[in-house]
Amino acid sequence: MAISLNWINDYVSVKDEDKVALANKITKAGINIEMVKDTAIDNLVVGEVLECTNHPDSDHLKVCKVNVGKDVLQIVCGASNVRAQLKVIVALPGCLLPDGDKKFEIKKSNIRGVESNGMLCALFELGLEEKTEETYSKGICELPSDAPVGENALEYLGIADTTYELDLNPNRTDCNNHIPFAYEVAAVLKKQVTLPDVSFKELDETIDNQVTLDVTTPNVYMYNLMIAKDVKIKESPKFIKHRLEVAGVRSINNVVDISNYVMLEYGQPLHFFDKDVVGDKIVVRMAKDGEKIITLDKEERDLIKDDILITDGNTPLCVAGVMGGLNSGITESTKNILIESAMFNPYNIRYTSIRLGLRSEASLRFEKPLNYEYCLLALKRACHLLEKYADAKIVKGSVSYDKVDKTPKVIKVTLKDFNSILGMKVEDNDVKVTLTNLGFTYHEENGEYEVEVPNRRQDIYPQKEDIIEEVGRLMGYDNIKPTLPLIRTKKGVYRDNIKFRKIVSKRMRTLGFNEIRTYTLISEEDASRYSYKFNTPIKLLKPMLKERSIIRQSLLNSIMEVVNYNLNKKNKDIYLYEIANVYSEVNNEYVEDTKLAFVMTGKYLSNTWNSLNYNTDFYLIKGVLENLLEYLGLTNRYSLKLSENLPKEIHPKINSEIIVDGASVGYFGKLHPNVTKEDIYVCELSLTSLFTHKTSDIKYSELNKYPTIEKDVAFVVDKSVLAEDLVKDIKACGGKLLTNIKIFDVYTGDKIEENKKSIAYNLTFEDKTRTLTEEEVMTIFNKIIDNICHKYNATIRDK
Amino acid sequence: MYNDEINKIKKELETAFNDITTKEALDAVKQVYIGKNGKVTELGSKIKDVPNEAKKEFGIGVNELKNIFNENYEKISKDLEEKIVNEKLNKEAIDVSLPGTHIEVGSAHPLERIIESLENLLMSMGYDVVEGPEVEKDLYNFELLNLPKGHPARDAQDTFYIKGDEYLLRSQTSPVQVREMLRCGGSEPIRIICPGKTYRRDEDDATHSHEFTQMEGLLVDKDITLGDLKGTFEEVAKMLFGEARETRFRPSFYPFTEPSVEMDISCFNCNGKGCSLCKGTGWITVGGAGMVNPIVLKNCGYDPNIWNGFAFGFGLERLAMLKYGISDIRTFYVNHDIRTLKDFDRREY
Incomplete structure (x- = not known):
C-alpha cells in the first residue's frame, strides 16, 4: 500500500516539489512516510526500429538501427520478437536501470565485434514486472504503433511516479487514501485541495421503480444505491492500472477497478452488484445464527447474528462490508450495475471479518468511522468514472437510508490553552494560519476560538487538546523548549516491598x-x-x-x-x-x-x-x-x-x-x-x-567485662540424632549462664561404633555482672552431660 | 693494680665480637666475659683485694669493660635478629603474579540495570517507584485508559485474556497509573514511575517477545506543558546515552494521551549523520509519551479543568538492546549463558 504522487497531483499540485523534502515535512507533521520510491527513469525513451539485420557473428543476435528522436542509434538486441517498424523502449547510454537494490548503468559497448549504443528493454528489466519464464519469453516490450518516438517511455506509459510508503498511527489510517492524504499535503504546503469531478449525465428514467430498499438494523448508519446501465467490461486505462498497482490492488477489469479506485480516493469502499441478478429489492438485516452464504471466493460461510447481511429479500447477496456473494457480483457479461455506498457499525464489520478470516482493504476501512460526505461523493464519483471509462448510462436519482447524526463537532479553545499545553510560543496568527491550512473553519473573538472540525476528520474527539495537537504538530514540535516542571520538590521513594x-x-x-x-x-x-x-x-x-x-x-x-x-x-x-x-x-x-x-x-x-x-x-x-x-x-x-x-x-x-x-x-x-x-x-x-517479618532497629550491646569459662564435650549418639536437637537440650539445661554453643567437630568412623556419630560441642559460660567460679560452671556442665546422656542414650567420647 | 688485666681484657674485647654470625656464638662470648665465671665477672669480684684508695679507680675500670661489652653485644644482637627476620621473609616469598582466589561477582540482568539507572535518575526528580499486578483487570488495563470495549488495540488478537473479558495479563504498565490516580482520589499531585513485566500475543522472534518489560512515568499536577515532558525526556536520554544526545518529539497517537508524541534521540552510533542503526535517519525512537488525555483524568477521578500532566513509556528491552548492542530480544529471556552474563557483572558509572 503506497500513495502515488501523480495521483495526489490531481487534488493538490506537487509537481514542482522536492519529493523527499515534502515527505520529511509530512512526516514531521505526524503522517509517517517510511519510504520514498521514485519509479521515473531518465534516458529511457520511446524508439522505433528502422532496420533489423542478423549479427554477422551470432545466430540469435540482431543488429538494429533505432530512431530515438534526436538520433538514429545502432543497438544489438537478442530478443526473439525484435523486428523492423516495432515501437520499443530504449535505454540510452547513461540510463540507470534497477538491479535489485542497486542500479545498473547502460554503456556503449561492443558485442561480438559490433558496436551497440543502448538496450531495447523488456518490462521486467525496468522493474515493472517480475522476471519469470513467462515474462522472459515475451521478449522486449512492444509499444503501440502510435507511441511518440523520443518521449520518455515511462511518462508515455503514465508510470513515471514517486510513491510514498506509509507507516500510519492507528487514528490516521484515513491517510491511506489519496484525498485525505492530499489534505495533509495541502496543510504542510499551505495550498488548497481540489476535489475530483463527480459530474455525469442522468437518464430520464428514475431509480424509484427499479429498486426498493429496506434496512431493518440500527447497525447500518447509511445505505445508498444507484444504478449504472449498459456498462462495457474491458481493460482499465493505463493510469488506473498503474495507480491500483502502486496501492497494491490487482487490476481486474474497468468496472471492478473503478470501485477500488474510488475507494482509494475517498477511503469509502463501494460494492457493485449485477443488477440483473439481484432484482428489484434490497433488504439489509442482521444475519441469523446458522445462516449460510457462498462468498466470491467460492467458500461456504456460516453466519451468526452479529453479521450484517445484504439480501434480495430472500437470498443473501453479500456479507456487508466484508465480501460479496458468489452469484451477485460483476462478471464479464454484466450489463447493469447496482452501486452500493454504505456505512456500517465498525465493530460488526471488524468482528465479522476477523471471525471469517476475511480482512480486505474494504473491511479494514469499514472498521474505522467513515465520513458520510464521502459516502455520498464516492457514489457520484463512481458514476462519473463508469460513464467515462465503461460507457455507462446513469439512472436518475438514488435510493437512500440515512441515520447519520450530522451535527458538526465544534470545539472551544483559547489562545492561552495553546501556549500553556504546548509549552511553545503560539501567536494568534499561528493558530489562524494553521487552522486555515488544515481546512478547519473557526470563529475567533478575543483569543477565544470556536473551531468546527470537518467531518473527514473522524479521529478528532471534541475536546480542546485535540485541536491543540493539530496546531502543534503542524507548527512543529521542534519549537518546544525543554523545561522541567515547576512543582514542589520531594524525594522519590521505592514503595511497598x-x-x-x-x-x-x-x-x-x-x-x-x-x-x-x-x-x-x-x-x-x-x-x-x-x-x-x-x-x-x-x-x-x-x-x-x-x-x-x-x-x-x-x-x-x-x-x-x-x-x-x-x-x-x-x-x-x-x-x-x-x-x-x-x-x-x-x-x-x-x-x-x-x-x-x-x-x-x-x-x-x-x-x-x-x-x-x-x-x-x-x-x-x-x-x-x-x-x-x-x-x-x-x-x-x-x-x-x-x-x-x-x-x-x-x-x-x-x-x-x-x-x-x-x-x-x-x-x-x-x-x-x-x-x-x-x-x-x-x-x-x-x-x-x-x-511480612519486620525487623527491629539496631542496638549496640556492651561486651562482657568479666572472664568467660569454656568447656568442651563430645557426645557419641545414634546417627539419626540431629545435632540441632542436642543444641536445644544443652541450651535448656545450661540456663542463662550458658551464652554460646559451637559445634567444632563431627566424627563417624572406625574409632566409634558403626551406627554412631560423635558431635563435639564447645560451651561458653559467662555472667555480665561478676566472675564465675569453676565450681558453679562444673555443676551446670555435669548436669548438661547427665541430661544429654540420659535423654539420647549418649556416651562421652574420650572420657 | 689490675690495670694490666683491665687493659688486656679491653684489648681482647676489641676483637672478641668479630666474625660472630649466630646467636649461639654471641651467647658463648657472653659466657666468656660476663657469665658466671666470665673474665669481667671474675675481675670484678677481686675488688675486695683492692686497697680502699684504689677501689674507685678499679670500679670505674671494670664498669668501662662492662659497658664496652654491652654496647657491642646489643649491637650484634640487633643485627643478628634483623638478619634472621630477613632470612625468614626471603624464605616466605611467593609468586604474587598468580591469580587471586575470590568468589565470582554476580551480575545483574541487563533489564534490571536499565531499570535501576532510570529509577535512580527519576527518584532524584521526585518520582516514586510503584508496581502493580501483572494479572490485571480489563477495567484498568483498557477501559479507564480510553480504550473502550471493541477498541482494536484491546483485541483478543493482541492480549492474553484469563477470564472472559474481565481479567488479563496486562499488555502495558499503564494500569499502574490508573491504580495510582484512583488511590489518590483526584486531590493530590502524582509523580510515579512503574517498571514491570507486560505481555502481548506476539510470536517470539528476534524483535518480538510475548513477554516484555515497560517502564512508564506519570506526572499529574497543575500547569504542566509538553515542554516539561521534553525536558524530562532530555534528562533520561542524556543519562542513558550520553550528554551529547539531542532529543526530538514527533507527533504520534495513543488513546490515553493527547497530544501524543514519539520520543527520539539523535543516533549515538553516527551522531546524527545516518547509519544502519538509525536506518539513515540520524534519529532513534526510544519511547512514546504525551499529555494525559482529559478523558483518562476524568475516568480516574481528576478534574481536567484543574489538573493536567504527562505520561511517558519506554520499552526497556529496546533501551537495553540499543545501549548494550544486543540484537535479539530473546537474549533477555532464554539461553542465558554464564559467559555472556559476565559482561554485566560490573559497575558502569
Whole structure:
C-alpha cells in the first residue's frame, strides 16, 4: 500500500516539489512516510526500429538501427520478437536501470565485434514486472504503433511516479487514501485541495421503480444505491492500472477497478452488484445464527447474528462490508450495475471479518468511522468514472437510508490553552494560519476560538487538546523548549516491598549469583513441577502455544532449563537467581507472590593453579541462605528443618524447609537423582512472606567485662540424632549462664561404633555482672552431660 | 693494680665480637666475659683485694669493660635478629603474579540495570517507584485508559485474556497509573514511575517477545506543558546515552494521551549523520509519551479543568538492546549463558 504522487497531483499540485523534502515535512507533521520510491527513469525513451539485420557473428543476435528522436542509434538486441517498424523502449547510454537494490548503468559497448549504443528493454528489466519464464519469453516490450518516438517511455506509459510508503498511527489510517492524504499535503504546503469531478449525465428514467430498499438494523448508519446501465467490461486505462498497482490492488477489469479506485480516493469502499441478478429489492438485516452464504471466493460461510447481511429479500447477496456473494457480483457479461455506498457499525464489520478470516482493504476501512460526505461523493464519483471509462448510462436519482447524526463537532479553545499545553510560543496568527491550512473553519473573538472540525476528520474527539495537537504538530514540535516542571520538590521513594526486593537481589549478586529472567508463561506439564504450596493455577483463555499456556507458580523449572543449557555448553560452575512474581487463584481471587529462587552447582570458590576447590554442597547452600536471612535481620528467628513434604524433585534426605517466626516461607535442598545426575542444589522462597517479618532497629550491646569459662564435650549418639536437637537440650539445661554453643567437630568412623556419630560441642559460660567460679560452671556442665546422656542414650567420647 | 688485666681484657674485647654470625656464638662470648665465671665477672669480684684508695679507680675500670661489652653485644644482637627476620621473609616469598582466589561477582540482568539507572535518575526528580499486578483487570488495563470495549488495540488478537473479558495479563504498565490516580482520589499531585513485566500475543522472534518489560512515568499536577515532558525526556536520554544526545518529539497517537508524541534521540552510533542503526535517519525512537488525555483524568477521578500532566513509556528491552548492542530480544529471556552474563557483572558509572 503506497500513495502515488501523480495521483495526489490531481487534488493538490506537487509537481514542482522536492519529493523527499515534502515527505520529511509530512512526516514531521505526524503522517509517517517510511519510504520514498521514485519509479521515473531518465534516458529511457520511446524508439522505433528502422532496420533489423542478423549479427554477422551470432545466430540469435540482431543488429538494429533505432530512431530515438534526436538520433538514429545502432543497438544489438537478442530478443526473439525484435523486428523492423516495432515501437520499443530504449535505454540510452547513461540510463540507470534497477538491479535489485542497486542500479545498473547502460554503456556503449561492443558485442561480438559490433558496436551497440543502448538496450531495447523488456518490462521486467525496468522493474515493472517480475522476471519469470513467462515474462522472459515475451521478449522486449512492444509499444503501440502510435507511441511518440523520443518521449520518455515511462511518462508515455503514465508510470513515471514517486510513491510514498506509509507507516500510519492507528487514528490516521484515513491517510491511506489519496484525498485525505492530499489534505495533509495541502496543510504542510499551505495550498488548497481540489476535489475530483463527480459530474455525469442522468437518464430520464428514475431509480424509484427499479429498486426498493429496506434496512431493518440500527447497525447500518447509511445505505445508498444507484444504478449504472449498459456498462462495457474491458481493460482499465493505463493510469488506473498503474495507480491500483502502486496501492497494491490487482487490476481486474474497468468496472471492478473503478470501485477500488474510488475507494482509494475517498477511503469509502463501494460494492457493485449485477443488477440483473439481484432484482428489484434490497433488504439489509442482521444475519441469523446458522445462516449460510457462498462468498466470491467460492467458500461456504456460516453466519451468526452479529453479521450484517445484504439480501434480495430472500437470498443473501453479500456479507456487508466484508465480501460479496458468489452469484451477485460483476462478471464479464454484466450489463447493469447496482452501486452500493454504505456505512456500517465498525465493530460488526471488524468482528465479522476477523471471525471469517476475511480482512480486505474494504473491511479494514469499514472498521474505522467513515465520513458520510464521502459516502455520498464516492457514489457520484463512481458514476462519473463508469460513464467515462465503461460507457455507462446513469439512472436518475438514488435510493437512500440515512441515520447519520450530522451535527458538526465544534470545539472551544483559547489562545492561552495553546501556549500553556504546548509549552511553545503560539501567536494568534499561528493558530489562524494553521487552522486555515488544515481546512478547519473557526470563529475567533478575543483569543477565544470556536473551531468546527470537518467531518473527514473522524479521529478528532471534541475536546480542546485535540485541536491543540493539530496546531502543534503542524507548527512543529521542534519549537518546544525543554523545561522541567515547576512543582514542589520531594524525594522519590521505592514503595511497598520494592526496596526490600532490591536488597535481596544485591545480596545474591554479592554472594556470587548471576541474575536471570525467564518467561512467566510455561506449559501445564512444567507448571506442575516443584509444587510447594501451590494453589489453583491460572490458565490463559486462548494460549498461542501450549508451551506458554499457564502462569507459573515456581521459578525453578525455568531456572533448571537455563542450568541444563549451560551444562550442555560445558559451563560447569553455575550460580543463578531469579526474582519474579507468580500468580495463582485462591477463592476466586488472583493472588500475587514474589519469589526468589536460586540454584548452585559446581565450584563455588576455586583457584585452578593451587587446586583449591570448594564444591557446592548442602552446607554451602544452607550457608548462603543463612547469610541472606541474617543480612535481612532475621538472626535467631528462623529454623531450617528436614521436611518430608517437599516437591518430589527434591532429595528427601538432603533438604530443609525454611521456617521464619514459626511460618514456612520456602525450602532448599539437593535435586532428586530422578531429576538430574549432577549435584545441583536449589532454593525457592517467598519474598512476599519474608517481607511480612519486620525487623527491629539496631542496638549496640556492651561486651562482657568479666572472664568467660569454656568447656568442651563430645557426645557419641545414634546417627539419626540431629545435632540441632542436642543444641536445644544443652541450651535448656545450661540456663542463662550458658551464652554460646559451637559445634567444632563431627566424627563417624572406625574409632566409634558403626551406627554412631560423635558431635563435639564447645560451651561458653559467662555472667555480665561478676566472675564465675569453676565450681558453679562444673555443676551446670555435669548436669548438661547427665541430661544429654540420659535423654539420647549418649556416651562421652574420650572420657 | 689490675690495670694490666683491665687493659688486656679491653684489648681482647676489641676483637672478641668479630666474625660472630649466630646467636649461639654471641651467647658463648657472653659466657666468656660476663657469665658466671666470665673474665669481667671474675675481675670484678677481686675488688675486695683492692686497697680502699684504689677501689674507685678499679670500679670505674671494670664498669668501662662492662659497658664496652654491652654496647657491642646489643649491637650484634640487633643485627643478628634483623638478619634472621630477613632470612625468614626471603624464605616466605611467593609468586604474587598468580591469580587471586575470590568468589565470582554476580551480575545483574541487563533489564534490571536499565531499570535501576532510570529509577535512580527519576527518584532524584521526585518520582516514586510503584508496581502493580501483572494479572490485571480489563477495567484498568483498557477501559479507564480510553480504550473502550471493541477498541482494536484491546483485541483478543493482541492480549492474553484469563477470564472472559474481565481479567488479563496486562499488555502495558499503564494500569499502574490508573491504580495510582484512583488511590489518590483526584486531590493530590502524582509523580510515579512503574517498571514491570507486560505481555502481548506476539510470536517470539528476534524483535518480538510475548513477554516484555515497560517502564512508564506519570506526572499529574497543575500547569504542566509538553515542554516539561521534553525536558524530562532530555534528562533520561542524556543519562542513558550520553550528554551529547539531542532529543526530538514527533507527533504520534495513543488513546490515553493527547497530544501524543514519539520520543527520539539523535543516533549515538553516527551522531546524527545516518547509519544502519538509525536506518539513515540520524534519529532513534526510544519511547512514546504525551499529555494525559482529559478523558483518562476524568475516568480516574481528576478534574481536567484543574489538573493536567504527562505520561511517558519506554520499552526497556529496546533501551537495553540499543545501549548494550544486543540484537535479539530473546537474549533477555532464554539461553542465558554464564559467559555472556559476565559482561554485566560490573559497575558502569
